[in-house]
Structure formats: structure tokens, C-alpha cells
Amino acid sequence: MKHTARVVIIGGGSLGVSLLYHLAEEGWNDVILVEKGELTSGSTWHAAGLCSNFIGNMTVAKIHDYSISLYDEILPAQSGNPSVFHKCGSLRIGYSRLEEEWFKHLLSRSKNVPCEFNIISKEEAKKLHPFMNFDNARIIVSTPNDGHVDPSSVVTAMSQIASSKGSTISRFNRVLEINRTSGGEWEVVTENCTIKAEHVVNAGGCFAPEVGAMVGVDVPIINLEHQYLITENHPALQELNFELPVCRDSYCSSYLRQEGQGLLIGPYETFGAKPWALDGMDWDFDRGLFPDDLERLMPFLDRCMERMPIFSEVGIKTVINGAITHTPDDNVLVGPQFGLENFWNLCGSSIGIAQGGVGKYLAQWMMHGQTELNMASLDSRRFGKWADREYCISKAIESYEVMYTEVASNENRHHGRVKRTSPLFSQLNEKGAIHNVVAGYEKPLWFRTKEKQSEQLTWMRSDAHEVIADECMAVQNEAGIIDISGSSKFIISGGGAIDFLNYLSCNKIPQEKGSIGLALFHTSNGGIMTEQSITKVDDEKFFLVGPIGS
Ligand SMILES: Cc1cc2nc3c(=O)[nH]c(=O)nc-3n(C[C@H](O)[C@H](O)[C@H](O)COP(=O)(O)OP(=O)(O)OC[C@H]3O[C@@H](n4cnc5c(N)ncnc54)[C@H](O)[C@@H]3O)c2cc1C
Structure with missing residues (x-):
């Protein structure tokens, strides 16, 4: 096996092999x-x-x-093998006002993905899925192309294509240590050999936490x-001449799909989710499964039987x-590791x-320094030291339990609070401030009044709109203090300050002492890195205020 490589990827699951394949591509x-x-x-x-x-x-x-087209079109075209993707489509069933607002919001978003996303009637849904009871549904979405x-089949296809292009896969070989050499390269010590790598x-x-610990990161x-x-097989499914769409249902908090001539049902428990290996992983865990724990699923399975009665007519086979894995916000961690050059997550x-x-x-990102998508919400640097163990556990459980529950654009969840505050936090609370969280930081949103104590969850205009409008008018017409303690602040000073800012931004940097301007900072490829408000303090000093986490 080679002892040097440009990149070493640790882990041969869906994500690691996907990276291997796309780097080769x-x-x-x-x-x-x-x-x-x-x-x-x-x-x-x-x-x-x-x-x-x-x-x-x-x-x-x-x-x-993109993943769907990768599995259904790109890999079959490259490998010459037929697609293994089951394009049976899906139905998402909603029951509440909030779900109706949310699904309609997603309908408009889907046009920009773009992907097919249709709101359909109960009658249309019944034709697509004759065994599901839609009587109580308020809104149903059909996504026919998923x-x-x-x-395993798609991971194998990606690994074979990457190997045919010269990439190397070393199986049954655990990474034991990762060190940084004095020359700045990485040294990956495995059971079989030591590999020097740039990335x-x-x-x-x-x-991943154990691998991170090898380089001192949480x-x-x-x-x-x-x-x-x-x-087990159900006779009604044996007679079908098409595959049922996957159903996702907030009442059951479950996915329900056809598997051969039987059913496959997976609940996300909305209470009692069970974390595992909190004291660390056992390296011998491989192809591991835990004992069944159907008791925990029963409240959700009961609801599945109610919604899809044929489920109650068959036995459980497996x-x-x-x-x-769950992160605190349930988004994948992608991108550079803060503070470690050429170490990626x-x-x-x-x-x-x-x-x-x-x-x-x-x-x-690795090859060109930039991606075609805005990766901010997935960037692994979005969590810092403030995201401690207790926070991660509490938010991971929350993110699991809300997998299929309704969400709102003004969602204000309470798990993992209060983590980071400004010195004014208690004072603002006493004045009735309602806070939400950005990057762990308690950010004041608006102040309660006698008449308006809270806002309803919604995807439409908030019912606190009038109260907030009054606050805005007061600040505009009179005076107000806005707590921006959570925002990032930088002082750029010295003889080269103006040249440095001009290098980062394509906007005009404020010319007059005391003036303020808004500027976008760019990557070397012209992408947008961040937005900053720049105040010119004097010819050699500028004060920058930017988003929390920038
Ligand atoms: C019951 C169940 C059902 C699921 N259903 C779905 C679904 O329907 N759709 C969906 O999208 N997701 C589903 N998931 C989630 C999905 O399985 C995971 O999100 C996905 O497999 C994660 O892929 P990965 O590559 O990140 O991790 P993994 O597949 O776990 O790969 C990581 C690899 O890294 C290797 N590794 C770790 N440390 C080292 C080391 N030191 N040296 C060498 N190798 C190392 C491990 O051996 C492992 O093979 C389901 C999960 C469960 C539990």
C-alpha cells in the first residue's frame, strides 16, 4: 500500500465513499x-x-x-448497470394549520430546487396509496421522483468507479493516531502502515468524535x-402491480414503506429517544445492531396500525x-475543522x-476553496467550544424527537438554553424581551407588552408584527439601544488597513472619518464569505461588526 497520499479519508460509509468518488470525478x-x-x-x-x-x-x-439523480441516473450511466433506485415517490401527510402553512411554503421553495412537489387531494392520495387512511389529513404532499x-449497492458502485480512476481503498485497517509533522503534513498511523498526507x-x-479526539477536537x-x-408478506401487497409510495406521517411520527411484499415501518419516538455510547465507542463495534426494543415504539406503531390497517394483519419478520448520529441542529458537519489546516469533517x-x-x-470545497452551494448551515465551524457535551446531548435528543413533528419559521425551542448571553441578558429579560438563539447566543427579538405576551407559531406574518413595528418606529423616530453584543466585532488597524479591507471586499470602504458602510467580503473565487458593517474610526483604524459566528 502507498505511504503517501494527497488525501486520507477515514471511514468507508455512505459519506466517506461519496467523497472518494467525487474527488476522483x-x-x-x-x-x-x-x-x-x-x-x-x-x-x-x-x-x-x-x-x-x-x-x-x-x-x-x-x-x-442531487443524491437522487446520482443514484438513479449518474451511477447507472457510468457503471452500465441498471438503476437500483426505487422511484416509488413519497407522500407527506399533515394534520394541522402549521403543517398546511409549512407544506405550502415548501411548495414554493421546491420550484427553486427544482424538484417535483405537488399538493394533492385525499382522493388522489388514495389512488397512489390504497392502504393508507387519509380521512383526518388536512394537507398531503406528493413528491413522485424520490x-x-x-x-450498499450505491456505495459499492461509487467505490468501484473511484478505484477504476486510481483511488485506493484500504479495508480492515483501523486508523490509530493522527499526528502533524514539523513540515505541516498529516501523518495517519493505521494498523497496517503510516500514511503521510496533505489533507x-x-x-x-x-x-467521528473518537477520530476528532485524535487531533484534539470535540x-x-x-x-x-x-x-x-x-x-411478513401481506396478500394485498402480493397482488399489487406497482410499488406504494413511502408515507411520512406526523401523527405516527413514522415512515412507512413497502419492502418486497411486506411493509417497512420506522418510528422516530417523540419522547424517550435513547442515546448510546455516551462514554465513547468500542472500536470492536462493526456491523453492530442492538437488541430489539419494540416497547419503546409501541405508541407509534399503534398509530401506524390505525392509519394503515393492513399493518395490524401481518406479523413482524425483522x-x-x-x-x-445526530448533531445539535440535525445538520451534517461538512467542511474545514476550525484551527486545523487541511483537516476536514x-x-x-x-x-x-x-x-x-x-x-x-x-x-x-477541498479542491477549489469554494462550493456551488451555500454551505453555511452545514459548515462544521458553526459550533464552537460553547457547544459542550450537555448541550450536544440535549439538542441531539431534541433533533431526533422532532424528526417528523411540525415546524414553524418562528420556532423557539427550549432545549440547550441558556448557553451564551450578553451582559444585558437579565436586564432585557426583566423588561420582557423574548430571546431566540443564533449560534448558541441568546438574541433579543422583541419585547412583550401587556396585550401581547407571546406569538403563535407560524409560517405567515407573526401575530407579534404590530408590537415589533412599534419598536422599529420608536427606534427610527426617537431613540433606542439595540443589543448587538452577540455580533462579531473586529478592529482592523495599521498602515495597510484600507488595502486589506479593499482586498476582502468589492464594495467601497467608507472614506470619511465616522462614516459607516456595508460590505460583502469575498473568497478568492468571488463567492460571498460574510457581510460586515465597517466604520472608519481614522485613516488607519476601522471597526467591523458582522453576523454572530462570522
Ligand atoms: C435503523 C436505521 C435506519 C436508517 N435509515 C435511513 C434512511 O432510510 N435514509 C437515510 O438517509 N439514512 C438512514 N439512516 C442513517 C444512515 O444509516 C446514516 O446517516 C449513514 O449511514 C451515515 O453514513 P456515514 O458514512 O456518515 O457513517 P458510517 O456508515 O457509520 O461510516 C463510518 C465508517 O467509518 C469507519 N471508521 C470509524 N473510525 C474509523 C477508524 N479509526 N479507522 C478506520 N475506519 C473508521 C467505520 O467503521 C464506518 O464504516 C438510518 C440509520 C439507522 C440506524
Whole structure:
């Protein structure tokens, strides 16, 4: 095996192999992927394989859509093998006003992904899925181009294509240590040999925190148990001449799909989610599953039987209880590791099959310094030291339990609070401030009045709008103090200050002493890095205020 490589990827699951494949596609094949077991032997092999076009975050929605075309079109075209993607489509069923508002909001977003996303009637839904009871549904979305895939098949296809382009895969070879040499390269010590590399990527799945610890960083990932079950065949499904769409239902908090001539049902418990390996992973855990724990699922399975009565007519054949990673905001961690040059993260996805195309964007980032998508919401630097263990556990449990619950644009969740505050926090609270959180920071939003004590969750204009409008008018017409303690602040000073700011920004930097201007800072490729308000203090000193976390 080679002892040097441009890139070493640690982990041969859905994400690590996706990166290997996309680096090779973009032209980097001096890459070694090191996997301690067989490829997919972490969480990937047992995943239910669902890939959905129903997703809130625009960047993630684009990644999901790309992943579907990767599995269904790109890999089959490259390998010459038929697609293994089951394009059975999905139905998302909503019951509340909030879900109706949310689904309609996503309908408009879907046009920008773009992906097919239709609001359909109960009658249309019944034709697509004759066994689901839609009587109580308030809104139903059909996404006909998504479905599910066998994770091992697509990972194998990607690994074969990458290997044929010269990339190397080293299986049954655990990474033991990662060191930095005095020359600035990485030295990856494995069971079989030591590899010198320019870049290292942590794609270690449930082991990502252990891999991070090798370079002294805390990776904000918590492992939980997640289960699905497969039923015996049902005669009604044996007679079907088409595949049922996947159903996702907030009442059952479950996904329900056809598996052969039986059913596959996976609840996300809305209470009692079970974290796992909080004291650290056992390196011998490989192709591991936990004992069934159907008791925990019963409240949700009962509801599934109510909604899909044929489920109550068949026995359970198999239960899969496996490990799943969750980050505090349930978004995957992608991108550079803060403070460690050329050390990258690609881990923490709780739906890493649906997001299996994410390797494309990390490959762009590593090779070109920029991606075609705005990766801010996935950037692994969004969490800092403030995201401590207690916070990660509490938020990971929350993110698991709300997988299928309704969400609002003015959501204000209470887990993991209060973490970072300004010196004015208590004073503002006493004055009735309602805070929300940005990057762990308590950010004041608006002040309660006698008449308006709270706002309703919504995707429409907030019912606190009038109160907030009064605050804005007061600041505009009279005077007010706005707490921006959480914002990032920088002082740029010295003889080269103006040249440095001009280098970062294409906007005009304020010319007059005391004047303020807004500027975008750019990457070397012209992408947008951040936005800053720049005040000229004097000829050699500028004061910058930017977003929290910039
Ligand atoms: C029951 C269940 C059902 C699921 N269903 C779905 C679904 O329908 N759709 C979906 O999108 N997702 C689903 N998931 C989630 C999905 O399985 C994961 O998000 C995905 O597999 C994560 O891929 P990964 O590459 O990040 O991690 P993994 O597949 O765990 O890969 C990480 C790899 O790194 C290796 N590794 C770690 N440390 C080292 C080291 N030191 N040296 C060498 N190798 C190392 C491990 O052996 C492992 O193979 C499900 C999960 C569960 C538990």
C-alpha cells in the first residue's frame, strides 16, 4: 500500500465513499480511504435507504435532489448497470394549520430546487396509496421522483468507479493516531502502515468524535438508537402491480414503506429517544445492531396500525435497531475543522443515504476553496467550544424527537438554553424581551407588552408584527439601544488597513472619518464569505461588526 497520499479519508460509509468518488470525478485520485471493517459496516449497511425531496433547508434540499439523480441516473450511466433506485415517490401527510402553512411554503421553495412537489387531494392520495387512511389529513404532499435505494449497492458502485480512476481503498485497517509533522503534513498511523498526507477527512460516522479526539477536537455528535421493522408478506401487497409510495406521517411520527411484499415501518419516538455510547465507542463495534426494543415504539406503531390497517394483519419478520448520529441542529458537519489546516469533517448525518451526494460539495470545497452551494448551515465551524457535551446531548435528543413533528419559521425551542448571553441578558429579560438563539447566543427579538405576551407559531406574518413595528418606529423616530453584543466585532488597524479591507471586499470602504458602510467580503473565487458593517474610526483604524459566528 502507498505511504503517501494527497488525501486520507477515514471511514468507508455512505459519506466517506461519496467523497472518494467525487474527488476522483473532479480529478483528485491520489486519495486513500481507510476503513476499519468492510465498506458500509458502520451505519450505512442497515439503513432503510429512504431518499426524500421533502426537506426544509434549501442547501440540503439541493443535496437530496442531487443524491437522487446520482443514484438513479449518474451511477447507472457510468457503471452500465441498471438503476437500483426505487422511484416509488413519497407522500407527506399533515394534520394541522402549521403543517398546511409549512407544506405550502415548501411548495414554493421546491420550484427553486427544482424538484417535483405537488399538493394533492385525499382522493388522489388514495389512488397512489390504497392502504393508507387519509380521512383526518388536512394537507398531503406528493413528491413522485424520490423513493429509496439499497445503500450498499450505491456505495459499492461509487467505490468501484473511484478505484477504476486510481483511488485506493484500504479495508480492515483501523486508523490509530493522527499526528502533524514539523513540515505541516498529516501523518495517519493505521494498523497496517503510516500514511503521510496533505489533507485528512473525518468521515468516521458514529466514531467521528473518537477520530476528532485524535487531533484534539470535540466533534459535536451524539449517537442514538433508531429502529425500523419489516413485516411478513401481506396478500394485498402480493397482488399489487406497482410499488406504494413511502408515507411520512406526523401523527405516527413514522415512515412507512413497502419492502418486497411486506411493509417497512420506522418510528422516530417523540419522547424517550435513547442515546448510546455516551462514554465513547468500542472500536470492536462493526456491523453492530442492538437488541430489539419494540416497547419503546409501541405508541407509534399503534398509530401506524390505525392509519394503515393492513399493518395490524401481518406479523413482524425483522427488527433493525442500529446506531444513528445526530448533531445539535440535525445538520451534517461538512467542511474545514476550525484551527486545523487541511483537516476536514464529513460526518454527523442522520440521513446519510438521502444526503449521500454531499461528497460532491466537500470535494469542490477541498479542491477549489469554494462550493456551488451555500454551505453555511452545514459548515462544521458553526459550533464552537460553547457547544459542550450537555448541550450536544440535549439538542441531539431534541433533533431526533422532532424528526417528523411540525415546524414553524418562528420556532423557539427550549432545549440547550441558556448557553451564551450578553451582559444585558437579565436586564432585557426583566423588561420582557423574548430571546431566540443564533449560534448558541441568546438574541433579543422583541419585547412583550401587556396585550401581547407571546406569538403563535407560524409560517405567515407573526401575530407579534404590530408590537415589533412599534419598536422599529420608536427606534427610527426617537431613540433606542439595540443589543448587538452577540455580533462579531473586529478592529482592523495599521498602515495597510484600507488595502486589506479593499482586498476582502468589492464594495467601497467608507472614506470619511465616522462614516459607516456595508460590505460583502469575498473568497478568492468571488463567492460571498460574510457581510460586515465597517466604520472608519481614522485613516488607519476601522471597526467591523458582522453576523454572530462570522
Ligand atoms: C435503523 C436505521 C435506519 C436508517 N435509515 C435511513 C434512511 O432510510 N435514509 C437515510 O438517509 N439514512 C438512514 N439512516 C442513517 C444512515 O444509516 C446514516 O446517516 C449513514 O449511514 C451515515 O453514513 P456515514 O458514512 O456518515 O457513517 P458510517 O456508515 O457509520 O461510516 C463510518 C465508517 O467509518 C469507519 N471508521 C470509524 N473510525 C474509523 C477508524 N479509526 N479507522 C478506520 N475506519 C473508521 C467505520 O467503521 C464506518 O464504516 C438510518 C440509520 C439507522 C440506524
